[in-house]
Amino acid sequence: MVDSNPVPSSSPGFGTPAFPFRKSRPSALPTRTSILPILLPPSTLRPVAFRTFTRKHNLTISSSALQTLAAFVGKHCGSGWREEGLAERVLDEVAKGWKKAGGGVIVDEGKGASLRAILQTLEGNMSGGRVVPGKQTSADEVPGGTTSPGQGSRRSRTETPLSATIAPEGEDLVESPDSTSHPRHWIRVIEAFEIPRLTYNADKKYFEVARSKPTLFPPSSQRTNLFRDRYNIVHQRLLRHESFQLPSRSSGMLQQSSSFSAFSQGYKLTPIANLLGRNGTSHLILGLLSVSPTGDLTVSDLTGSIALDLRHARMVPGDGAWLAPGMFVLVDGIYEEEENIRGSTLGGNAGVGGAIGGVFMGVSICGPPCERRETSLGMNNQQNGREVSSSGGLGWIDFLGVGSERARGPRMRQIEAQYLQDAHGSAKSGRRLRVAVLGEVNLDNMRTFDALRRVFGVYNDLRLEERPSIFVLTGNFVQKAIINSSGQAGSIEYKEYFDALSLTLSDFPTLLQHSTFIFVPGDNDPWSSAFSAGAASSIPRHAIPELFTTRVKRAFATANSQVDPTRSSEPPGEAIWTSNPSRLTLFGPVHDIAIFRDDISSRLRRSAVNLSYGTDDAMGGEDVNAAPKDISPLKFSDRASDQSLQAGTNSYIASSATLFARKLVKSILDQGNLSPFPLSLRPVLWDYVSSLQLYPLPTALILADPEAAPFCITYEDCHVMNPGRLVPDGELPTVRWVEYDVLRNRGKVKQERL
Structure with missing residues (x-):
């Protein structure tokens, strides 16, 4: 290549050389500078690591990770790690890479991301002890092996929408334009057996992944760990409640003259073992409500158990929830030693099974207060998901295997916002994400097929943007249990029912092409x-x-074969058969919908404790006519944001169905568990109990209970829906279901005549 300014001559008269020098061109890549490795002790690097990981990124680094980083910095930064600030820049890139890989709050090998993979990727982008920005890594080089959130393991890693990037500070991940083409790419159904098995470590105040392999026949210690883990979760959640926070000294001095000074000082829990020797004193205890072998009520915590007398106790708030054995309760009352109790058999089992002598005379009782999702995750603003609360939280924990709230929540909300906008940046009013929930789809009832045709016909006549993207059909799919004896329906008849369902679905091919159908079984479905x-x-x-x-499945394959795959980027329709319970997520951790089919309301009414004042027996059914008087300062806010519920409460004319629904929702969400019952009443697989946890609260809960009337109620920002029965019994020929708007987080009960 000839130079742009060549030398005119090589004559000696002009003093020019025979071969002119060419202009030097800058190199495209910076030259590598040799670094002399040094031996850097981890204790010397600790102050820099604390300043970078803890103060800047809110991360905690373990000793083994610190030793690994010290060896890496000493090798690649050399003697200039302190004077030139090379170590701080490298550690900052490692911290950002750890967050992007979905790692937990503790930086350690095997804690949600691979530290060695991050360092290996970083090593190829270093020159002269510095990180060269702007170099991208492929999808196969993502630290931690992030897979596609749209279809889980069914999609290859080359289809991963997110690409990890080692970028300068303030630069975010870059999405491909096609990754937000349709929201059904981000639908994921998680079975109960695929949910991460997390246990709460009370010492570290953090959730840990169970290392043992799950099995249907675990050791007997798992039965005890089941309730211990539930207690630890409820206990740490309760201590963060505002009623249990100790006020500052200045605020306490200002409120000394107030009549509510006892409430302003905050409540304090007393362990049951600490009641010994404190006869006649008032205490507040948290424990598991259960029934002793003698038939008496007891309350237990990690330190022991004590007999409970609720003959003079009141519910707070009055008739606000059911309290049954197997639930955790807060009891405010007075402890009486055994020798001071006359004419009573309570407290006679002292020393048996950790029980202490005496009896606890309950004055008021309630369930533990619920905690909002953004409070549990430590987020101040749930809409943008970017502001981190100073109270900490569990936002870095991946509870469902789709990414944590803090690691992926902000980016997923950006993708959701891009879907709602057109090419010019204006909002599209027609774009919605709807879910149609159909409950108790009894296929052995001929009226059910007429009801299904009516529901599918309503949505088939709408525009494509107004149709539901997801249909959820819950069992029982037959009215009687499938057993091959006693003349009842067997497996052959059961298959014929679903063959008839396939014929009904084939009449609506457009719904099969553009929707995802989810089937959740009930207790009458095989093989249980x-x-x-x-x-x-x-x-x-x-x-x-x-x-x-x-x-x-063949009906869906036939309908999808009629669609040109190159016409749009929308994924084909599919039928998903999932477990009970299960989770439905959209846009990663942004929308978390729990699905559970159970006759939980009838079980609560059968086993609930009777708190009627003046009765001698504390066990029995509910008494809805009991006077709801609050004789204790123990009060918690019951915030329900449903408009119809608020209107009924303010005017004191709320219907009995609304009050029943409110009572049912509060009973379940306050416990934070889908099955707050003894194992003898509702058996649970011990190694898969994490799938029943409602902590943190999901954004929505589909509670398919055919024994209760259909309702849609929001409690503590968790929207709970019950579709009821698809074809109500003993009424006019009607069909009922629930239509849920995902973006607005609101559902509506819909009804049509057959």
Whole structure:
């Protein structure tokens, strides 16, 4: 290549050389500077690591990780790690890479991301002890092996929408334009057996992944750990409540003259073992409500148990929730030693099973207060998900395997916002994300097929943007349990019912092409009903076997074959058969919808404790006519944001169905568990109890209970929906279901005439 300013001559008269020098061009890549490695002790690097990881990124680094980083910095930064600030820049890139990989709050190998993979990627982008910005890594080089959030393991890693980037500070991940083409790419159904098995460590105040392999026959210690873990979660949640926070000295001095000074000082829990020797004193205890072998009520915590006398106790708030054995309760009362109790058999089992002598005379009782989702995750603003609360939280924990709230929540909300906008940046009013929930779809009832045609016909006549993207069909799919005896329906008849369903679905091919159908089984569906005969079987339970679903899947394959795959980027419609319970997520951790099919309201009414004042027996059914007087300062806010519920409460004319729904929702969400019952009443697989946890609260809960009337109620920002029965019994020929708007987080009960 000839120079742009060549030398005119090589004559000696001009003093020019025979071969002119060419102009030097800058190199595209910076030259590598040799670094002399040094031996850097971890204790010397600790102050810089604390300033970078803890103060700047709110991360905690373990000793083993600090030793690994000290060896890496000493090798690649050399003697200039302190004077030139090379170590701080490298550690900052490592911290950002750890967050992008979805790692936890503790930086350590095997804590949600691979520290060695991050350092290996960083090593190829270093020159002269500095990180060269702007170099991208491929999808296969993502630290921690992040997979696609749209379809989980069913999609290859080359389809991953997120690409990890080692970028300068303030630069975010870059999404491909096609990754936000349709929201159904971000739908993921998580079975109960795929949810991460997390246990709460009370010492570290953090959730840890269980290292043991799950099995259907775990050791007997798992039965005790089941309730211990539930207690630790409720206890740490309760201590963060504002009623249990100790006020500052200045605020306490200002409120000394107030009549509510006792309430302003905050409540304090007393362990049950500390009641010994404190006869006649008032205490507040938190424990598990249970029934002793003698038939008496007891309350237990990690230190012991004590007999409970609720003959003079009041519910706070009055008739606000059900309290049954197997639930955790807060009891405010007075402890009486055993020798001071006359004419009573309570407290006679001192020393048996950790029980202490005496009895606890309850004055008021309630469930533990609920905690909002953004409070649990430590987020100040749930809409943008960017502001981090100073109270900490569990935002870095991946509870469902789709990414943590702090690591992926902000970016997923950006993708959701891009979907709601057109090419010019204006909002599209027609774009919605709707879910149609159909409950108790009994396929052995001929009226059910007429109801399904009516529902599908309503949505088939709408525009594509107004149709539901997801249909959720919950069992029981037959009215009687599937067992091959006693003349009842067997497996052959059960398969014929789903073959008839496939014929009904084939009449609406456009719905099959543009929607995702989710089927959730009930207690009468196989194979659990083969040995339970329709009774309450152990949960979680597996999906309906593939033996019965072949015709339905064939109907979807036939409908999708009529669509040109190059016409749009929308994924094909599909039928998903999932477990009970299960989770439905949209846009990663942004929208978390729990699905559970159970007759929980009837079980609560049968086993609830009777708190009627003046009765001698504390066990029995509910008394809705009891006077709801609050004789204790123990009060917690019951914030329900449903408009119809607020209007009824303010005017004191709320219907009985609304009050029943409010009572049911509060009973479940306050416990933070889908099955707050003894194992004898509702069996639970011990190693999969994490799938029943409602902590942190999901954004929505589909509680399919055919024994309760349909409702849609929001409690503590968690929207709870019950579709009821698809075809109500003993009424006019009607069909009922729930239509849920995901973006607005609101549902609506819909009804049509058959």
